[in-house]
Amino acid sequence: xxxxxGGAGRRSQLLAWALLLALAWLIVYPLGLVLRDAVHxxxxxxxxxxxxxxxxxxxxxxxxxxxxxxxxxxxxxxxIGIPLAVLVTRYDFPGRRMLAGxxxxxxxxxxxxxxxxxxxxxxxxxxxARAVQALLRLDEAPWRLxxxxxxxxxxxxxxxxxxxxxxxxxxxxxxxSMLEAAASLGAGxxxxxxxxxxxxxxxxxxxxxxxxxMTSLASFSAPYVFGGGFRVMTTQIVSTRLNGxxxxxxxxxxxxxxxxxxxxxxxxxxxxxxxxxxxxxxxxARLRSAWLRRGIATLAWGLGIVLLLPHLTLxxxxxVPLGTWxxxxxxxxxxxxxxATLVRDPVRLRPLLxxxxxxxxxxxxxxxxxxxxxxxxxxHRVRGRRLLExxxxxxxxxxxxxxxxxxxTAFSVHAPWTGRVILVGTIWILPLxxxxxxxxxxxxxxxxxxxGLDPSLDEAAASLGAGxxxxLRAVTVPLLRPSLVAGATLAFVTALGDFVTSIVLYTYxxxxxxxxxxxxxxxxxxxxxxxxxxxxxxxxxxxxxxxxGRGGSGIA
Amino acid sequence: xxxxxELDGLTRRFxxxxxVDAVSLAIGRGEVLALLGPSGSGKTTTLRLLAGFEIPDAGxxxxxxxxxxxAPPVARRFGMVFQHYALFxxxxxxxxxxxxxxxxxxxxxxxxxxxxxxxxxxxxGGFERRRIxxxxxxxxxxxxxxxxxxxxxRVLLLDEPLSNLDPALRERTRRELxxxxxxxxxxxxxxxxxxxxxxxxGDRVAVLRSGRLEQVGTPDDLYRAPANPFVxxxxxxxxxxxxxxxxxxxxxxxxxxxxxxxGVPADAGVQRGLIVGQRVRALxxxxxxxxxxxxxxTLRAVVEARRFxxxxxxxxxxxxxxxVLEVSGPSRAIAVGERVGLVPSRRxxxxxxxxxxxxxx
Numbered sequence: 001x002x003x004x005x006g007g008a009g010r011r012s013q014l015l016a017w018a019l020l021l022a023l024a025w026l027i028v029y030p031l032g033l034v035l036r037d038a039v040h041x042x043x044x045x046x047x048x049x050x051x052x053x054x055x056x057x058x059x060x061x062x063x064x065x066x067x068x069x070x071x072x073x074x075x076x077x078x079x080i081g082i083p084l085a086v087l088v089t090r091y092d093f094p095g096r097r098m099l100a101g102x103x104x105x106x107x108x109x110x111x112x113x114x115x116x117x118x119x120x121x122x123x124x125x126x127x128x129a130r131a132v133q134a135l136l137r138l139d140e141a142p143w144r145l146x147x148x149x150x151x152x153x154x155x156x157x158x159x160x161x162x163x164x165x166x167x168x169x170x171x172x173x174x175x176x177s178m179l180e181a182a183a184s185l186g187a188g189x190x191x192x193x194x195x196x197x198x199x200x201x202x203x204x205x206x207x208x209x210x211x212x213x214m215t216s217l218a219s220f221s222a223p224y225v226f227g228g229g230f231r232v233m234t235t236q237i238v239s240t241r242l243n244g245x246x247x248x249x250x251x252x253x254x255x256x257x258x259x260x261x262x263x264x265x266x267x268x269x270x271x272x273x274x275x276x277x278x279x280x281x282x283x284x285a286r287l288r289s290a291w292l293r294r295g296i297a298t299l300a301w302g303l304g305i306v307l308l309l310p311h312l313t314l315x316x317x318x319x320v321p322l323g324t325w326x327x328x329x330x331x332x333x334x335x336x337x338x339x340a341t342l343v344r345d346p347v348r349l350r351p352l353l354x355x356x357x358x359x360x361x362x363x364x365x366x367x368x369x370x371x372x373x374x375x376x377x378x379x380h381r382v383r384g385r386r387l388l389e390x391x392x393x394x395x396x397x398x399x400x401x402x403x404x405x406x407x408x409t410a411f412s413v414h415a416p417w418t419g420r421v422i423l424v425g426t427i428w429i430l431p432l433x434x435x436x437x438x439x440x441x442x443x444x445x446x447x448x449x450x451x452g453l454d455p456s457l458d459e460a461a462a463s464l465g466a467g468x469x470x471x472l473r474a475v476t477v478p479l480l481r482p483s484l485v486a487g488a489t490l491a492f493v494t495a496l497g498d499f500v501t502s503i504v505l506y507t508y509x510x511x512x513x514x515x516x517x518x519x520x521x522x523x524x525x526x527x528x529x530x531x532x533x534x535x536x537x538x539x540x541x542x543x544x545x546x547x548x549g550r551g552g553s554g555i556a
Numbered sequence: 557x558x559x560x561x562e563l564d565g566l567t568r569r570f571x572x573x574x575x576v577d578a579v580s581l582a583i584g585r586g587e588v589l590a591l592l593g594p595s596g597s598g599k600t601t602t603l604r605l606l607a608g609f610e611i612p613d614a615g616x617x618x619x620x621x622x623x624x625x626x627a628p629p630v631a632r633r634f635g636m637v638f639q640h641y642a643l644f645x646x647x648x649x650x651x652x653x654x655x656x657x658x659x660x661x662x663x664x665x666x667x668x669x670x671x672x673x674x675x676x677x678x679x680x681g682g683f684e685r686r687r688i689x690x691x692x693x694x695x696x697x698x699x700x701x702x703x704x705x706x707x708x709x710r711v712l713l714l715d716e717p718l719s720n721l722d723p724a725l726r727e728r729t730r731r732e733l734x735x736x737x738x739x740x741x742x743x744x745x746x747x748x749x750x751x752x753x754x755x756x757x758g759d760r761v762a763v764l765r766s767g768r769l770e771q772v773g774t775p776d777d778l779y780r781a782p783a784n785p786f787v788x789x790x791x792x793x794x795x796x797x798x799x800x801x802x803x804x805x806x807x808x809x810x811x812x813x814x815x816x817x818x819g820v821p822a823d824a825g826v827q828r829g830l831i832v833g834q835r836v837r838a839l840x841x842x843x844x845x846x847x848x849x850x851x852x853x854t855l856r857a858v859v860e861a862r863r864f865x866x867x868x869x870x871x872x873x874x875x876x877x878x879x880v881l882e883v884s885g886p887s888r889a890i891a892v893g894e895r896v897g898l899v900p901s902r903r904x905x906x907x908x909x910x911x912x913x914x915x916x917x
Contacts, residue, residue: 456642459609462629463636465659465707474655478646 009380016382019373023391025419026436030410031398037409038250053251062231063255066217069151069232073216074209076156081163081208084303089171092284093297100168103304107161109311109540110497112221112514113533114158116521117310119145119225120317120530127313146228154222157307159215163208170204210267217260218399220500234401238504241405253405257398264397311537318530338527342535348528351516352535358512359495362434367488369439370446378450379458389447396440400500407433408504430510433501438491449483489547493540560585560743561711566615568601575601577767578615588737588744590758592751594790598767599747600715606745607713608632619710635704636713640720641696643688649675649699650684656707674706677736694725705740712737714746718753730756751791763787785839785911794839795881798913801834809910811838814877816855818900820908835913842870842884844907847896854897857881862892873898
């Protein structure tokens with residue numbers, strides 16, 4: 001074994017090349033095939049499909065739709081998330097701590113659940129719409145939740161949490177003495193905010209904006225369920241492919257990828273962290289006027305409840321027998337039948353078990369790969385470590401739909417000499433897809449954990465006669481546990497609720513919860529759909545609670 | 557004394573620069589060697605080469621006649637105390653101290669006995685169940701020492717063992733460390749950037765600069781006969797002043813310092829092949845110069861500042877030609893602003909060192 005600064009040992013380097021090769025095969029190669037198929041037909045290289053893409057107004061419409069809805073989502077989510085963060089960190093009011101936790105909840109809920117919950121509450125046959133209809137004695141629903149506005153609303157609603165979490169973390173890490181210093185240097189309130197607070201928040205705001213932008217660019221469930229005639233690229237790709245225009249779907253996929261990469265380039269640099277300051281955060285202001293305090297508390301709690309109402313609705317609907325709840329304010333009957341169906345009907349139970357094992361397998365594999373990769377990158381400093389890190393992070397930058405299409409393209413052909421085998425249609429493709437999508441989450445947490453670990457701990461173990469394996473088992477992994485758990489939790493929850501990749505790659509035998517949920521909804525089996533949603537929420541929340549309870553640091 | 561641990565031409569390069577450049581040292585069984593040098597001098601790299609965390613680009617490490625240059629740390633049976641201790645935070649004191657013994661396959665009753673013995677050695681008997689975070693800095697340092705010693709290593713390596721302690725604790729811990737390593741009689745190499753620590757703990761001290769070994773010897777050797785201006789300046793206080801050799805005599809050397817002639821006793825400085833008329837750098841220990849009345853024949857200067865240190869103080873004086881020197885003297889006798897005349901102290905033995913002017917320092 002050679003030391004951490006002594007260059008990589010031969011075995012580590014060999015392992016690194018092998019890992020790089022495997023990742024390239026799983027991540028880069030399928031994307032490359034998509035790119036090739038966009039400019040290649042049986043007759044050879046061609047720009048025909050690209051020309052076809054450029055000539056169709058609907059393609060431009062979809063691309064533009066994806067872009068503007070993402071920009072608008074960033075704006076709206078920021079308008080909700082940032083004030084909320086300021087409210088719960090800067091002002092003291094009754095129940096502040098609890099509220100701060102409660103409004104972070106949607107971060108751990110699968111997007112599809114949020115979308116469906118939204119539908120139940122604000123949809124045309126949702127609770128609010130019916131209430132308004134009954135109140136105004138209208139003949140039909142007062143609105144239809146459809147089109148761009150609906151998508152935007154759902155986005156803002158489920159993505160405010162990114163802005164909220166990042167801003168809150170930044171505000172909490174703000175050094176209170178910096179504000180005092182600014183005040184002692186004669187800076188007024190606004191100047192302090194402009195010159196001290198804002199620059200300190202900038203990286204967090206940029207990170208929140210980037211995450212929101214990328215998520216809404218890749219968003220599939222919301223436009224799929226609410227889109228109506230509104231075109232975005234993610235749904236367009238899937239429908240083009242269903243229409244059999246495979247090559248055109250490839251061009252669309254490439255265009256969406258380019259848009260995502262462009263966003264990354266634009267945001268790069270702004271996201272860079274200034275480095276945490278050491279001091280204590282400024283204490284929340286005690287509001288002197290009781291009136292004002294009550295006002296702030298009401299405002300904050302009111303917002304919080306509005307934000308969580310859809311999920312509560314979902315919970316209520318899951319306990320209502322089919323077809324009994326129409327116009328009443330409170331359901332007339334309650335039942336556990338919806339849950340009973342899930343457990344008793346083997347056809348209904350299967351997706352639950354599927355999602356559980358798929359998510360577990362993908363998470364375990366992804367954590368194992370991340371530990372290996374982080375050890376090679378941080379400890380053994382292998383050659384190609386930047387490339388390795390880049391490959392691990394890449395799936396994050398590429399929308400889920402794109403990846404699903406890429407995997408579907410690469411692994412639907414039997415040509416072992418070009419590295420292609422048929423996996424589509426087997427039970428292997430979904431865990432593989434989840435694994436690829438999980439890698440950025442687990443590897444990011446693991447790399448950060450490894451970097452935070454004092455390398456002399458490893459050396460101490462070595463000097464005490466511990467071999468590589470014992471060092472890993474007895475020192476490294478126990479110390480990394482918080483980061484490993486944080487990464488694994490996030491990965492598991494993401495895989496459990498995955499819809500985007502699943503809809504492209506699932507088979508009947510591996511159908512996950514999300515698809516069955518939507519299927520039940522299609523068949524107007526609202527109670528069962530809600531029950532699926534609640535189970536998904538409950539398992540996600542439970543795993544997350546366990547994860548953070550184990551000394552995990554929360555959102556990685 | 558035959559060498560138990562031998563460093564033979566050890567070289568380690570990072571990029572283009574040599575962090576350790578052909579360092580050779582021989583350390584006897586039971587000897588304590590201090591590696592002393594400023595930051596970036598290569599002392600820590602040397603220690604890491606010994607421990608096996610770095611592999612040298614050239615040279616050998618030999619222990620007890622066996623070449624271990626390329627042996628992994630695991631195989632060397634060297635104990636190491638890290639600068640920040642590197643105690644395993646998820647294990648308690650017992651878990652930490654037992655770690656190395658478990659590597660050797662020591663099992664239950666024997667394990668407990670040896671853990672207890674190691675803790676007893678550092679005066680932490682009964683601390684087995686404490687968590688690392690509950691310990692004070694001094695206790696952590698002792699646990700780290702116990703952990704390193706428990707497997708009965710052949711050589712003990714200490715990386716800045718006292719640098720993480722507050723000054724009040726440092727002196728006491730240094731005494732305890734000194735007594736402990738001598739009581740066990742273990743061959744020890746320690747790294748420090750503090751001269752006082754090196755002199756107190758080391759039987760011999762090796763001074764390193766820019767990866768090269770400048771001088772190795774007992775603390776007395778280094779102070780009385782520094783090999784070059786760097787060692788002279790690094791080991792104790794010294795002010796530098798330009799001089800010219802006037803005469804080389806039996807009993808010493810006569811030099812002219814800023815127009816005044818001084819006699820430097822033969823035992824005072826290291827005379828290395830100086831010739832009459834040569835321009836030299838005279839390095840003066842504070843106690844080597846004496847402040848008299850500013851009479852003709854003395855080097856005239858003005859007292860600019862005084863740093864009080866009890867009965868004697870350190871005075872900063874500026875000669876008429878502008879050279880600033882540090883001179884010790886009785887605290888009460890001389891005031892700031894006073895004019896004085898500097899003469900070599902009659903009991904200057906070891907206090908004035910002459911080096912060719914070109915020698916760097």
